[in-house]
Amino acid sequence: MANTCNGSCACSCSASTSVETRSAGSEQTAAGSAQTIAIASGIGAPAAVTAAASAFAEAATTAAAVTAEPVLRYYIDGLDCADCAAKAEKILSQQAGVRWVRIDFGAGALTLSPIEPAFSLPAITSVVSSLGYRLRLPEGAGGPSAGQETGTMAGNEPLWRRVNLRAARPVLSGLGLALGLLLDQTAATTLSPLVYTFAIVAGGWPIARAAWTALKTLTLDMNVLMILAVAGAIAIQEWSEAAAVVFLFSLGAVLQASTLDKTRRSIRSLLSLTPAVATVSRNGVESTEAVERIIPGDVIIVRPGDRIPLDGRVLRGASSVNQAPVTGESTPVEKEPGDGVFAGTVNENGLLEIQVTRPASDSAVARIIRLVEEAQSRRAPSQQFVDRFAAVYTPAVIVLAALVAIVPPLFGAPWEEWFYRALELLVVSCPCALVISTPVAIVAAIGNGAKQGVLIKGGAHLEELGRINTIAFDKTGTLTVGRPAVARFVNVAPPDQHDDQALLSIAWRLERRSSHPLAAAIVRFAEERLPATAHAALSEPEDYAALPGAGVAGVIDGVRYALTSPGRSLIASALSENLLAQIDAWQRDGYTVSLLSDERRPLALFALSDACRPESSRALARLKAAGVNHIAMLTGDNSHTARRIAAELSVDEVRAELLPAEKAETVQALMRPERRVAMVGDGINDAPALAAAHLGVAMGGYGSDMAMETADVILASDTLEQLPFAIRLGRSALSIIRQNIIFALVVKAVALLLILPNWLNLWLAVLSDTGAALVVILNALRLLSLRPDKEPIHE
Known part of the structure; x- marks a missing residue:
């Protein structure tokens, strides 16, 4: 169980862990990049290639400097709207001891850089609580392990705090609305305003509190607009409309929160893969210890059927290991002395003695989670477009609503009628569905990819995956077995x-x-x-x-x-x-x-x-079926061998006898205006070519720090089976993002058109907004069900 932070959590270790991990990885990248430049510069590489390598190294060195600052990561419970995330980010960035804050609405995550000693976790937790949310420290981030309770979580929390009031509010509001409508049909109409008031208060209290917080920060979010619409409806005695607006809005918020939580759990479920304790063998004596206390060099015992708790290397024993939870591989992998193993994988049928190679905070699973959470917070190009559009759309519609309320009555039109239409415009001005159309799809796709062994390092790379139509492969170890x-x-x-x-x-x-x-x-x-x-x-x-x-x-x-x-x-x-x-x-x-x-x-x-990989031909066929229309093979091997392998795999283009920098030059030559090029390699020897392509893909990268840093997409297993799935995932995500944006824009356009001839009322306006938001979320959730195609393609 994750833990709620109330200021007593030992979060300083989380910060130090982040600094050490990120700085070390970045310094390795910088060092590797310097070597890349030496290679590129020392063999007569073209200026463009050398410049690309230099830029790559400079970026890596800059990253090393930037990520040296401490970074803390938390989850935020109750975050169910993009406006709320922006508002909370603005408020928290103004707190003492905070260098910067980033809140990712899609992932429900908060990342901040503290300034010591002014930083105060209790103060941050208090601010978050005042906004109506709860802060939690992720497991495996250097904080308490499973089962350790801190602060106000679980048993220390009073019962009334544990009751799900969020779900109860729309129920109470709906009952009040139904009773009020029933009273309107009887002679007891004098009681109906009281009942409607109950419905409005029951469902609208959280909205009013959020609106007040927004006004204190001089921002207009959807909560403010909804409260204005409700207040306006009450002012003109439209009690049923006001209660309907509150009920539909609160119900929509609960449904959105529920579906968003399913998306967020898709990546957080990785946290449950690693056991909290392990059996350690020291001087022939076995003992059970928390994984956080075990250090590299210790020997752990893993019995058949148990999950492997830490990354390591097999010392004694042999077994089949199910790596599907981490790498997505469909069949168990045989392990013997000398082979590496990942935390979170399952030992199936033999006793293994494993020497630990990485601490729990730096295991493959922990690094995957950190990188995925960082990736989910990076804005994709489509998301940037939506944000720019929403920044113009909402103020414009608010101004239009003010004009609708003021101008027609000046010319003798009924003020109540046009005031009502202005209230409808206020509701329609909320761009909720549009704003969440992209981030929820990105979070779902990246989360599902990570669970299937495909790590995509950001929304921009996810969208690029969807556009790839040309792929260049390194030969040795990529298309071939790599064990000549x-x-x-x-x-x-x-x-x-x-x-x-x-x-x-x-x-x-x-x-x-x-x-x-x-x-x-x-x-x-x-x-x-x-x-x-x-x-x-x-x-x-x-x-x-x-x-x-x-x-x-x-x-x-x-x-x-x-x-x-x-x-x-x-x-x-x-x-x-x-x-x-x-x-x-x-x-x-x-x-x-x-x-x-x-x-x-x-x-x-x-x-x-060196034989071709048994899955290479099948994977390339699937890539062609997925829309990749040009496949090239780049190798430093002789042209005769290269042509033989190319013929066996039906590769479209072969470039042989290439130096490392010449591979990067060849990738650049493939990048014609009509092509989007991906380079697939090992992430280390192919670093210049990976950097030169539109998208760099590293195979078997979970065991390599360099691959984790240099590639845009990392395939966990050392096979090509996951690449067609990655392409399909990118194409599906890009398609769903476009569908969501178009749908949200069309719904808004239709609602605006229906307001002017007075064919829309307030509750329908709210329904169009919350309904559209729910539709785009449910549409994005389809990405969670996408799975790798294991069946062979029948030609």
Whole structure:
């Protein structure tokens, strides 16, 4: 259970956690970006690409500086209108000790930056309570864990505070309205105003309190407009109209709050994935401890059927782990010693001993929740348009209402009739449905995406997903399995210089520090053929250097060696015709060839192969079916291998033998006016290309800080299955946002047109507003039901 903050919560730890986590991630990004610039600048990259990399690094460095300030995050209960969120944000931003405040209406979340020591949590909580809302500290944010009660939550709260008065108010108001209408049909009409007054007070008290708060801040929100309409109706003795307005408005508020809460719970449900306690093994003794007390390096025991409480790496045991709650993968993943595991996943059938690698506050689930909440608070372009429109529309209609009330009576028209029409205009001037049309859809889509293993970092990126019609893929590890193997090895050194074992030891020493899949394949190949005791005796190479897009080089025993692609070798021009013919033959057979050489001659050839992912062909077919009309493959591999894989997967365009910066240049070349381009890679080696595209997508990114920072969309699992779903989710969200905006505008236009010929009354005006708001919310909720398509496409 989450906790209500009343000032006694230990919230300082939440702030420090946010600072450490966000700063560390941003500094990593800045460091990675600096490396990207070095790569881009050092190999003759075009100025545009280098500039893009520089801008990327500058943004990351700026982010590191900005996010160094402390940040606190809370939930707000009872926030059911966009105007209310804006008003609360304005009031809280004026409080002492607050640097800035951001309230996201869609997510029901508050984010603020405190200024110590002036910041006072009790003062903030008191202000929020005075506005009619309640502040809660999210679990997993450095605050109390599940089961720990603080402040006025749960058992410490008096009974009357726990009764759902919000739902009772429209019921009481509706009963009063019905009784008043019944009395109007009898002779007891003198009693009906008293009954209508009860209906107005029962349902209108929260509206009046919110309106008074708005007036104190010199803002006109929908509560003020509704109170003015009710007061005007009473002034002209339209008691039934006034009571109907209050009943419909309060009922609409309850229905909106209920449906919005369903949307907000879609992401908050992730909080329940991780257990509050874990079994820790220290010196052979097992004990149960709160996950917040467990630190990296501790060993935890997870029994079959239990959820894994913390991120870690398997030390002993083997099991199948259901990762669907976190990554969205449909089938369990086999885990053995050395494999990583995520908190919140389920251990199915074996006892696991896991060494913790991250604290609870920095687990994959905790980072997902933080990033999703940040993403939900970022305004999308369509939302910015709606806000600008509403800022003009509401004042304009209010001015029109004033003119309608004043001008016609000056020319002899009945003042009561035109005053009534002015009241209708006041009600119609509320842009509620329009204002919530976009944020509720964004919150629903981003929340559902996170539950399905697709992390979308903001409304702008969600809308961009909906527009993508061209996708560029990195080859190795994206379209292919990413675990190549050495299929052939040939010693081409002079017979009296190096035997096979000596060459393999040189290759092993050069490649063991590289993270590239080809390097890992050569290391595995060498380790299988070298004596087990030989590794410890081998020294590290001196003057080691990674050659971007080429390979590695280093000095061993005074000799400089390089292990690179043949075309980028130090001695490429000195290769014999026979050797070139051998290399060409292997490449035509689909192998990737690496050449080991010293400064004078070639020494050995490695032929490596990497199979396509089993789901790649199916995923690309689904992308085509979803409206992606152009698919490109970008690789640093040779053109023969690239064409073979492209043919197998029916890829539209192939660009081979590219350096990292040339991939970014190629992405820019794909970005024609009619194309919206996404780049899909691992988020680390492909950082320049991800930054250059309209949308960067990283695969298997939940385990990578760099991927979390650099990509716009992160696919949790290391497969392509989630990408078609992400595209469909973006398209559906964009479509629903457009539907909501058009529907809200049409309803307002129709209501305005019906007012002038006097075909609308007050309660219908309220119904059009609250009904439209409810319709757009329900329409947005359809995004929560969207699921990945696991069925194969039948051509």
